[in-house]
Amino acid sequence: MSDLRFKVGAVVLCNLGEHGWKLGRVIALHYREPQWPEEQTAPYQVILDDDNSLIYVPRDDDRLCREATAEDLKIIGRIDALAELPPGFESNADKTLGTDATLCCTGDGAEFGSASYRKGQCHGCTFCPKSWSYAELYSEHYRCVDRNGLKVSRQDVDLGTVLVGDSINLTASAALGSTEGFLQCPTLVRLPPGVHFSDDGRLAGQVNFDPHRDTTYRVEFVAVSTANWDNDAVGIVRLQISFLVEGNEAPDEFDIDAFDKKQQKARSSAGQAIENVWHTWERWERGELGNRATCDQICTMLSDLRSLLEQHPRLDNGLWWSQLGGFYMNVHKLLENTLFECELYLGYALTFGDAAVRQMAERNLEGCYQKRLLEAARFMWSDGAQQMIRGEWAKAAETMQAAASKKDGWGWAVNYGDIWIGEAAARLVHGAELIALGGSDAEKGTLLISQATRLLNKGVARANESKAFSTGGHPWASEISAALTTYKEFYERGSDTSDWLEAFKSRTLYWCAQVLAGTSPFPPKLRPRLEDAAALIQQLPGHND
Numbered sequence: 001m002s003d004l005r006f007k008v009g010a011v012v013l014c015n016l017g018e019h020g021w022k023l024g025r026v027i028a029l030h031y032r033e034p035q036w037p038e039e040q041t042a043p044y045q046v047i048l049d050d051d052n053s054l055i056y057v058p059r060d061d062d063r064l065c066r067e068a069t070a071e072d073l074k075i076i077g078r079i080d081a082l083a084e085l086p087p088g089f090e091s092n093a094d095k096t097l098g099t100d101a102t103l104c105c106t107g108d109g110a111e112f113g114s115a116s117y118r119k120g121q122c123h124g125c126t127f128c129p130k131s132w133s134y135a136e137l138y139s140e141h142y143r144c145v146d147r148n149g150l151k152v153s154r155q156d157v158d159l160g161t162v163l164v165g166d167s168i169n170l171t172a173s174a175a176l177g178s179t180e181g182f183l184q185c186p187t188l189v190r191l192p193p194g195v196h197f198s199d200d201g202r203l204a205g206q207v208n209f210d211p212h213r214d215t216t217y218r219v220e221f222v223a224v225s226t227a228n229w230d231n232d233a234v235g236i237v238r239l240q241i242s243f244l245v246e247g248n249e250a251p252d253e254f255d256i257d258a259f260d261k262k263q264q265k266a267r268s269s270a271g272q273a274i275e276n277v278w279h280t281w282e283r284w285e286r287g288e289l290g291n292r293a294t295c296d297q298i299c300t301m302l303s304d305l306r307s308l309l310e311q312h313p314r315l316d317n318g319l320w321w322s323q324l325g326g327f328y329m330n331v332h333k334l335l336e337n338t339l340f341e342c343e344l345y346l347g348y349a350l351t352f353g354d355a356a357v358r359q360m361a362e363r364n365l366e367g368c369y370q371k372r373l374l375e376a377a378r379f380m381w382s383d384g385a386q387q388m389i390r391g392e393w394a395k396a397a398e399t400m401q402a403a404a405s406k407k408d409g410w411g412w413a414v415n416y417g418d419i420w421i422g423e424a425a426a427r428l429v430h431g432a433e434l435i436a437l438g439g440s441d442a443e444k445g446t447l448l449i450s451q452a453t454r455l456l457n458k459g460v461a462r463a464n465e466s467k468a469f470s471t472g473g474h475p476w477a478s479e480i481s482a483a484l485t486t487y488k489e490f491y492e493r494g495s496d497t498s499d500w501l502e503a504f505k506s507r508t509l510y511w512c513a514q515v516l517a518g519t520s521p522f523p524p525k526l527r528p529r530l531e532d533a534a535a536l537i538q539q540l541p542g543h544n545d
Helices: 070-077 134-138 256-285 291-311 315-333 339-350 355-389 393-406 418-437 440-466 475-493 498-517 533-539
Strands: 011-015 021-031 042-048 054-057 065-067 152-163 167-171 195-197 202-206 217-225 236-246
Touching: 011 042, 021 054, 021 070, 042 065, 070 355, 134 339, 152 167, 256 291, 256 315, 291 315, 315 339, 315 355, 339 355, 339 533, 355 393, 355 418, 355 498, 393 418, 418 440, 418 475, 418 498, 440 475, 475 498
Parallel strands: 152 236
Antiparallel strands: 011 021, 011 065, 021 042, 042 054, 167 202, 195 202, 217 236
16 A cells, blocks of 8 residues: 555646646656665656656655646646637536626726626626736636636637748738737737737737747747627637747847846846745744735835836746746735735736746636635625625625635635624524514524524634634624524513614624724725736836837
């Protein structure tokens, strides 16, 4: 019997350091080479898919070798989430997501940088496809087109081979149904210098020398139009233009040595910035820095890195953009409103088309999408509290039930079963109101009281598991529990519950006000964004100049 995680035949991803994660298949367990000491073995021998080379995994560690997920296989099998699926995958992998898709291109959701996903609709995507980001369109973990069941129209154009100095002039086929909107999220960084792309899908210009690339290189440029997303005959239009560039040699007047030195200097500065961020984060983990000081220092360092990348946008094929987005996740963990930065820079890293960079970005984007769901749960919980303040008890209960369903009762910094506790309060009020009406409503009210009891028990159990409270437990939960006991006593005696109900409503409004004010034990109010989302979008490099 083996105590290893994988069996022979398992499909895995192996970490090859600077060469990124590679797909392979386990072909042997407890592997050893003849020259090794007798007691030395490696847990796995793996054959890699791309070149059939044999490697061994030195330790049975998820950081070195991990199971290949469906998303991993898609990332390897296609260049973005809108491309054709690899063989063996269903075209709609999210059939069980439900029917909460309410896409609409009016209101807040139509703005770039919108956080309308916090309303909990559209499967974690913003309301308007015309404002979808690189991550929402291209990431295998967001898959907003697939999740919301939109049609994809594809056009693939292969221009064959072009030489440096040749001209390109191509316009997307009008038969696709879209002649505008292609500048929403194009992968401009993949184009050769001198070649430009227009919103109407036109690619034109002269291919110039590119110092970032080899003598021969392949271009797989992708652009998307969502202009007709709500037209069932068109949907989302994905345009891919491919060609091979040859003769990419530096002209006599270009100083390649000076260019390389400039790139190396930028690379060294970027590496130092990341090292400084790590050092600051480790100080926070050791308790040497508070949250505010940690956020301020890391944000300053990341802002400096971003400025550097704005000057050297194509440095190392997008590697540092991926690092930039990944470290903004650390800031988000400290309750700063920076999920937008995470998604913006990780999504931009996807546009480079570098396999290793894409895998790195996608690993972080998996966590970003989950953070979207946590944010949605928190803000829906807050919406439910506002509904209770307005006296909309039934609606509040449904809102909080939907919030709890996002992440099993968790939210962004909502850690103590608060969403279940809030829903319990709403259902208790609604149930007592119905019972007071009598007749057929009383039976439904009794059911709601039972639901409130179960929800409260779940919330109390979560709060107790956290060990964040004294023997009195979560104060709101304790108060609801006492009120519920009193109500049941009144009900069993046939006493009038109207005074009890008014008193409980008053206390519930008090607790809802505490939720909205960010008073302990509830998470603090969301701080305003550190930087304007629209300005950050504008600062992204527009073309590979």
